Amino acid sequence: MSLLGTSWTLHGDGRSVRPGEVVAPHERLAWPLTIGVGLQHVVAMFGATFLVPILTNMPPATTLFFSGIGTLLFLVITRGRVPSYLGSSFAFIAPILASQQQFGVAGALGGVVVAGVVLALVGAVVQKFGAAWINAVMPPVVTGTIVALIGLNLAPAAKMNFDAAPLTALVTLLAIILATILFRGILGRLSILVGVVAGYAVAAARGEVDFSKVDAAAWVGLPHFQTPEFHVGVLGLFVPVVLVLVAENIGHVKSVAAMTGQNLDGMAGRALMADGAATVLAGFGGGSGTTTYAENIGVMAATKVYSTAAYWVAGITALLLSFSPKFGELIATVPAGVLGGAATMLYGMIGVLGVKIWVQNRVNFSNPVNLTTAAVALIVGIADYTWKIGDLAFAGIALGSAAALIVFHGMRALGRWRGTLTDDDVEPATAPGAPGAAGRLG
Template sequence: MSLLGTRWKLHGDGRSVRPGKVVAPNERLAWPITIGVGLQHVVAMFGATFLVPILTHMPPATTLFFSGIGTLLFLVVTQGRVPSYLGSSFAFIAPILASQQQFGVGGALGGVVAAGVALALVGAVVQKFGAHWINIVMPPVVTGSIVALIGLNLAPAAKQNFVAAPVTALVTLVAIILVSVLFRGILGRLSILIGVVIGYVVAVARGEVDFSKVNAAAWIGLPHFQTPEFHLGVLGLFVPVVLVLVAENVGHVKSVSAMTGQNLDGVAGRALMADGAATVLAGLGGGSGTTTYAENIGVMAATKVYSTAAYWVAGLCALVLSFSPKFGELIATVPQGVLGGAATMLYGMIGVLGVKIWVQGRVNFSNQINITTAAVALIVGIADYTWNVGQLSFAGIALGSAAALLVYHGMTALARWRGTVREPETERV
């Protein structure tokens, strides 16, 4: 494989995946099939990638542009060893919304840049010293708590959009639920996207959609770029996001490693640095922060195709779509009711993802340290506790994340000193 990871070997006859085999990252099928798989990845990332800028009032086309750029950059930095699409990260929704209220869009973009720089630095440390220390600093009880409180902290925002158009919101939510349980394969995995489309049709029928900007927009043109502003006050909002991005990226690398049978621990640091660099670029130009997408893991699991060639296709396709202002304005017309229905599911899923991390990590909540860590962090995050120190403002997500880390490590140190630890941290298998 070349330094760019663009020299792929043909898998078998190039037309099918051999029984019991997978198409490895450094392999590809025939180009027509590879292009088809790449387009599936575009569809898989589409709903979630666009939902973030719509919820945060950012230009969808700009986010799509930096999503495509970020994906291609990720493939280059990881030398084609990790198949991944970089889409909009849900972890950025809450800090972007909070920082916009005080510092505007420019201030929010500054926070995105800061988070990207921090993530890249973590990646450099991981690449130098290995990823084992991440599990020491952020064991499952801490990581799960942080992920859960980020999703549940957004519950009031979901309700605000829902009550703006409750009929449309309810239709959207019910459609998402039904699609997820009635269909298998790719359709089931695209339940949020399909639910949003159904809700959008209902909104149009109810006269809740304004197409004036769509009609006025050109078919071809540059995305809307905007430069960031840097304020010290946003750091407390965006620092916790880095912890989530680290967990997501490392989890993605481990998942791909397990599915392909290749040991990718040596490239985990590169993956973090690549996502950090992509997030910095997005923040510098007006896009949302990025992360590796679990949605696209589903496509790979279904097709058995882990070729990075398909992700080059997906990234290039995203770039092409981003150069249509009319397309971007059409996405931006999604009304509040549809967003409320989708957000009710989406934000709840983020919260439950934290619980999933606890389950997979076999966290033992009979252990007083574990239950105290989760209890304090969740209440601080969900209730949105706030602490102002000069120009710095620490809201629920930042304080909840800090509480998870401080309570866990503080109690662990004291318990070891006093010899009072009685229950194991993890459940026995």
């Protein structure tokens, strides 16, 4: 394979995948089929990728542009060995909303850039020394707690949008629930998108959608770009997000390795650096921070096609769609009621994903260290505790994440010093990104 990872070999006859076989990352099917799979990846990422800029009042077309660019950059940096789409990360929603209140959109973008830089640096360290130190710093009880508090910290924002149009919000939420249970395959995995479409139809019928900007927008044009501003006050909001992004990326690499039967441990650092670089680019241009997408793992699991050629198709398609201002304005018309219904499900799902990490890694809550870590950090994060030091303000996500790390490692250190830490109190050394652990955080 070339340094760009674009020298694919044809799998079999290029038209089919035999039972028990998969199309490996360095392989591809015939181009018509590859393009078809690539378009499925666009559909899979679409709903989640657009929800982030809509919820944070940022241009959807710009986010789509950097999502496409980020995906292509990821494929190049990982040399075509890790198939992945980089979409908008839900972990950025809370810090972006919080920082916008004080520093505006430009200040929030500065926070996105900082998070990307830190993630890239973590990736460089992982590439040099391996990922074992991440497992020691962020055991499952800590990672699960941070993921949970990020989602549950957003509960007031979901309620505010829900209250803006309760009927529309309720229809949206019910449609998501019904699509989840009634449909299988691609529609079941896209239940949030199905619910948003249903809620949007109801909102349009009730006169809650304003199409004036759509009518005025051109069919073809550049996305709206914006430069960041940097404020020390956003550091406490965005740096904790890096912990989640690390877990998501490592989990993605492990999941792909398990499904393709390949050893991709050597790619973990490159994946982190690639996502960090993509997030930095997005922050410098006005887009949302990125992460690897589990929605697209679902497409790969269904099709058995792990070819990175399909992701080149998806990235290029996303770029082309981003050059339609009319398309971007149409996405931006999604009203508050629809967002409220979707966010009720989405934010709660992020919270429960933290619990999923605990369950999958068999975290023992009879252990007082684990119990105290989760208990303190969750309340700090959900209640949005705030600590001000001069002009700096650290809110719930930052303080909750810090509490999880400090309480866990502090209690363990004191327990060893006093001799009160037993073997049962030792956290299993399971990677924070075990397959499926945090993948659907988007």
